[in-house]
Amino acid sequence: MAKLILNNVSKDFGTGQPAVSRVSLDVREGGFLALLGPSGCGKTTVLRMIAGFEAPSDGAIFLGERLLADPAQSLPPERRNMAMVFQSYALWPHMSVADNVGYPLKVRGVSKEVYRRRIVEALDTVRLADLADRRPADLSGGQRQRVALARCLVTQPDVVLLDEPLANLDRHLRQEMEETFREFHIRSGATMIYVTHDQSEAMALATDIAVMSRGELLQVAPPQEIYACPEGRLVGSLIGRGAILSLAVPAAMLRKLDWGAIRALLGAAAPDGGVLADVLVRPEDVRLGGEGAAARVRSSLYEGERYSVTLDLADGQILRAFSRERPMPGDTMSVTITSAWRL
Amino acid sequence: MMIPPQVTALAWVQMSGPSSPLLKALHIAPPLGSPQPLYSVGGVALLYGVQHAPLVYLALRAGLMNVPRDGMEAARLSGASALRTFRDIVLPLALPGMIAGAAIAFVSCIGNFGIPAILGIPASIYTLSTLVFTKFAAFTDRTFGEVALLSGVIALISVAGLAVQERALGGRDYRILGQSGAAACLPVGRWRFVFLPVLAILLFFMLVAPFLALLAGALVPAYGVPLTVKTLSFHAFEEVLLRQAITRTAFANSLFLAAVTAIGLLVLSVLAGYMLTRRRDAASRMVASLIEIPYALPGIVVAVAFILVFAAPLPVFNVTLYGTIWIILVAYFASFFAVSLKPVVSAYRQLDPALEEAARLAGAGFFTRLKDILVPLVAPAAGASVILVFLIACNELTVSALLWSAGTQTLGVVIYNLDDSGGSDLASALSVLVVLMVVAMMLLLEAMAKHLPKGAVPWRS
Numbered sequence: 177m178a179k180l181i182l183n184n185v186s187k188d189f190g191t192g193q194p195a196v197s198r199v200s201l202d203v204r205e206g207g208f209l210a211l212l213g214p215s216g217c218g219k220t221t222v223l224r225m226i227a228g229f230e231a232p233s234d235g236a237i238f239l240g241e242r243l244l245a246d247p248a249q250s251l252p253p254e255r256r257n258m259a260m261v262f263q264s265y266a267l268w269p270h271m272s273v274a275d276n277v278g279y280p281l282k283v284r285g286v287s288k289e290v291y292r293r294r295i296v297e298a299l300d301t302v303r304l305a306d307l308a309d310r311r312p313a314d315l316s317g318g319q320r321q322r323v324a325l326a327r328c329l330v331t332q333p334d335v336v337l338l339d340e341p342l343a344n345l346d347r348h349l350r351q352e353m354e355e356t357f358r359e360f361h362i363r364s365g366a367t368m369i370y371v372t373h374d375q376s377e378a379m380a381l382a383t384d385i386a387v388m389s390r391g392e393l394l395q396v397a398p399p400q401e402i403y404a405c406p407e408g409r410l411v412g413s414l415i416g417r418g419a420i421l422s423l424a425v426p427a428a429m430l431r432k433l434d435w436g437a438i439r440a441l442l443g444a445a446a447p448d449g450g451v452l453a454d455v456l457v458r459p460e461d462v463r464l465g466g467e468g469a470a471a472r473v474r475s476s477l478y479e480g481e482r483y484s485v486t487l488d489l490a491d492g493q494i495l496r497a498f499s500r501e502r503p504m505p506g507d508t509m510s511v512t513i514t515s516a517w518r519l
Numbered sequence: 520m521m522i523p524p525q526v527t528a529l530a531w532v533q534m535s536g537p538s539s540p541l542l543k544a545l546h547i548a549p550p551l552g553s554p555q556p557l558y559s560v561g562g563v564a565l566l567y568g569v570q571h572a573p574l575v576y577l578a579l580r581a582g583l584m585n586v587p588r589d590g591m592e593a594a595r596l597s598g599a600s601a602l603r604t605f606r607d608i609v610l611p612l613a614l615p616g617m618i619a620g621a622a623i624a625f626v627s628c629i630g631n632f633g634i635p636a637i638l639g640i641p642a643s644i645y646t647l648s649t650l651v652f653t654k655f656a657a658f659t660d661r662t663f664g665e666v667a668l669l670s671g672v673i674a675l676i677s678v679a680g681l682a683v684q685e686r687a688l689g690g691r692d693y694r695i696l697g698q699s700g701a702a703a704c705l706p707v708g709r710w711r712f713v714f715l716p717v718l719a720i721l722l723f724f725m726l727v728a729p730f731l732a733l734l735a736g737a738l739v740p741a742y743g744v745p746l747t748v749k750t751l752s753f754h755a756f757e758e759v760l761l762r763q764a765i766t767r768t769a770f771a772n773s774l775f776l777a778a779v780t781a782i783g784l785l786v787l788s789v790l791a792g793y794m795l796t797r798r799r800d801a802a803s804r805m806v807a808s809l810i811e812i813p814y815a816l817p818g819i820v821v822a823v824a825f826i827l828v829f830a831a832p833l834p835v836f837n838v839t840l841y842g843t844i845w846i847i848l849v850a851y852f853a854s855f856f857a858v859s860l861k862p863v864v865s866a867y868r869q870l871d872p873a874l875e876e877a878a879r880l881a882g883a884g885f886f887t888r889l890k891d892i893l894v895p896l897v898a899p900a901a902g903a904s905v906i907l908v909f910l911i912a913c914n915e916l917t918v919s920a921l922l923w924s925a926g927t928q929t930l931g932v933v934i935y936n937l938d939d940s941g942g943s944d945l946a947s948a949l950s951v952l953v954v955l956m957v958v959a960m961m962l963l964l965e966a967m968a969k970h971l972p973k974g975a976v977p978w979r980s
C-alpha cells in the first residue's frame with residue numbers, strides 16, 4: 177500500500193467543457209478521503225480514472241512510485257488491486273450472494289477452504305451471513321449495498337472506491353451503513369475514496385474532504401478545517417450553513433474576525449477604490465439579544481432542536497442565526513457576531 | 520412459427536385455389552379453371568407478411584420484456600393514463616426491438632427466395648432473387664456478369680434498409696441500470712374480449728389451416744383428385760421416407776449444416792457482440808463495420824458471391840469447394856451471422872456496464888470475465904440465437920438453391936425440386952415431415968426449458 181497521487185489530472189470527453197480539469201490530490205496511505213460536490217461536478221469521473229475505466233486526457237495518476245495512468249498508458253483495472261462499490265451496486269444477478277462476494281477470490285485462485293472462510297468472514301462483517309445463498313434480486317436495497325461492500329472486503333485492496341454508496345438508502349439505514357464503513361476502514365486499513373454530495377456524510381466519515389465544483393478541485397482539508405476555514409466564496413457556500421456578508425475588511429487584518437473587529441466594520445463604508453471582502457458568518461456564531469447591532473427578523477423556521485432564523489441587518493444584508501425561542505417575523509432585536517471568517 | 524418459407528408457400532397454395540384438396544374435401548373450392556389467387560404480387564406480399572410475423576414478434580417481445588415495471592408505475596403516478604404510459608414509456612423503450620424487428624423482416628424479404636419461387640415463377644412474376652436463380656438455371660456465358668449485377672442491386676437495397684435502421688436507432692442508449700427490477704406486465708383489461716378471438720382467428724389461418732391443407736395435399740393419391748376417406752392414401756409418405764434415398768440424404772445434410780452453423784456462430788456472436796458494444800478504439804470500429812457487411816447481404820447475394828469466388832479451385836490448397844457441402848456451410852456462416860448476432864448484441868446493450876467493471880476490479884481478465892460474467896448474462900439471448908439459427912439453417916432454401924449439387928441437397932432444395940417437377944403430393948408429404956420435425960424440436964426444447972436460463976427459448980418467457 178502506498179500514497180495515491182493525482183497530478184494535474186484532466187478529463188475531456190470532447191463535449192466542449194472538460195468533465196475534470198487539473199485536479200491534483202494526495203491521498204495518504206490509509207486515509208479516508210471524501211470527494212464532495214454537487215451533482216455533475218465530475219466526482220464519478222475522477223473515481224473512474226482512479227479505477228482505470230477512463231484514461232486521463234492530461235496529467236498522471238500514481239500509487240506510490242508506480243504509475244497507474246497517464247494519457248499515453250493506463251494499467252488495466254484488473255491489475256490495480258482496487259475495489260469499488262458502484263452506485264447501482266453492480267451485483268451479478270446470476271450468482272448467489274456468496275458467489276458475488278467470493279468472486280475476487282475465485283479470480284485470484286485461492287484454495288476452496290480459504291475461499292469459503294473469507295466469504296463467511298466478509299458476510300459476517302456486514303451481518304449478512306444467513307443470506308449467503310440468496311440471489312441479489314431477492315434482497316432489499318440496503319442488503320444489496322452490504323453485499324457490494326462485502327465484495328470489497330474479501331480481498332485486501334490497496335484502494336477502495338465508493339461512488340455515492342448511500343444515495344439510494346433511507347436515513348436510518350444510512351447511519352447504520354456509515355458505521356459499517358467506518359469499521360471497514362479501520363479494520364482493512366485501505367485507502368478509501370468516498371464520493372458523495374451529502375456533506376454530513378462526508379464530515380462524519382472522512383479524515384479529509386476534497387471539495388469539487390465544475391470539474392475543479394477547490395480545497396482539500398480535514399472536516400473541521402473545511403468547516404471553519406473554507407477557501408473562497410464557493411466552498412464557503414457549499415459547506416455547512418451560513419451567511420456571507422460583504423464587508424470592507426482591510427487586507428492586513430487577520431482572516432479570523434472577532435466581535436470587536438466586526439462591529440467596527442459593520443457600519444463602515446467601502447474604502448475609497450478598495451474592494452469589499454466576503455465574510456462568512458456561521459449561524460451558531462450569531463448570538464441574539466443583549467447589546468449589539470440591530471437586526472430585523474425576516475423569517476423563522478422550526479427545525480426540532482431549535483429555530484433557524486433569517487435576519488435583515490440595518491444595511492440590508494442577510495444574516496442567519498439559531499434561537500431557542502421563537503422570534504416573530506418583523507421583530508427587531510440586537511445581534512452579536514462572536515466570530516467570522518474572511519473567505 | 521419456424522416453418523420454412525417454401526413450406527408456408529406450398530401450404531397456402533394447397534389451401535387456396537381451384538385444385539386445393541382441402542377446399543375440395545370441404546366442397547368450397549372455387550370452380551376449376553379460375554386462377555390461383557396467390558400466384559400474384561399480392562400473394563407474394565401476403566406470404567412475406569405471414570412468414571415474417573414471428574420474427575417481428577420475437578424482436579418486439581424481447582424489447583417489451585425490457586420495460587421495467589417501476590418505470591411504468593412512475594409514469595402512471597406522473598399522471599399518465601394507461602394509453603399515455605404505453606405511448607410515452609413503453610413504446611420508446613421497446614422501439615429498439617421494433618426497429619430491429621422491422622429491419623430483420625425487410626432484409627429477410629428482399630433476399631427471400633422460397634416464397635417468390637413457389638408463387639411467382641409459375642405466374643412469371645420475378646423478384647430479384649428468383650431472377651438470379653432463373654439466370655443460373657439458363658446458364659450462358661453472360662450469366663456471371665448479369666448475376667453479379669443483380670446481386671449487387673439486392674445488396675444495395677438491403678444496405679439502404681439497414682442504413683435507415685441505423686439512423687433510427689442512432690443515439691438511443693437505453694441500457695437499463697441495475698437489471699434487478701421486475702419485468703412489466705401490461706394489463707389488457709376489457710380489451711381482452713376483443714384481442715383473444717382476433718388472435719385465435721389469426722393463429723388459425725396462419726398455423727392450423729395451412730397445415731391441414733398441406734396434410735390434405737400429401738394424402739391425395741394424385742394432383743387434382745378430391746380427398747375423401749376412400750381416396751386417402753399414404754403413398755406419398757412411403758415414397759418420401761422409404762423409396763427415395765435423396766430425401767434421407769437431405770435430412771442428414773440439413774441437420775449437419777444447421778448444427779455446425781448454429782454452434783459456430785454462437786461463439787462468433789458472443790465475441791463479436793462484445794466488440795461491437797464495448798470497445799471504442801479504432802481497430803474494433805473497423806472490425807465492427809466489417810461484421811456489418813455479411814449482415815447487410817441477403818443469402819442470395821452471399822450464395823452468388825461464393826459461387827464467383829469458389830467456382831475455381833482454391834489457389835494454394837488446390838481443392839474445389841464448389842459442389843461440396845463445405846461451400847454451403849461457409850455460406851451459411853456468412854448469411855446467418857446477422858440472425859445470430861442481433862439478439863446477442865441487444866443483450867449486451869442492455870447490460871449495465873458496471874457489472875463488467877466490477878469484475879475487472881475484482882481482478883478478472885478478459886476471458887475470465889467472458890466466462891464468468893458476460894456469457895451467463897447474455898446466455899438467454901445467445902440461447903435464443905442458437906435455436907433461431909439452427910431452425911432457420913435447417914430449413915434454408917435460398918443459399919442452397921444456388922449452391923447444391925448431387926449429394927448435397929438440403930431439405931429446402933428437395934421440396935422445391937419436387938414441387939417444381941409437379942410432384943406436389945410428394946412435396947407436401949415432405950413438408951409435413953419437416954413441419955413435424957420442427958414441432959418435435961420445439962417440444963424437445965420446451966421439455967428442456969426449465970433447465971435453460973430464463974428466456975433462452977425464444978417463444979417462452
Ligand SMILES: Nc1ncnc2c1ncn2[C@@H]1O[C@H](COP(=O)(O)OP(=O)(O)O)[C@@H](O)[C@H]1O
Nearest residue numbers: 189191195213214215216217218219220221222
Ligand atoms: N462517458 C461520458 N461521456 C461524456 N460526458 C460524460 C461522460 N461521463 C461523464 N460525463 C460528463 O462529465 C460531467 C461530470 O460527470 P460525473 O463525473 O458523472 O459527475 P458526478 O459524479 O459528480 O455527478 C458531467 O457533465 C457529465 O455529463
Ligand SMILES: [Mg+2]
Nearest residue numbers: 216219220340
Ligand atoms: Mg456520480
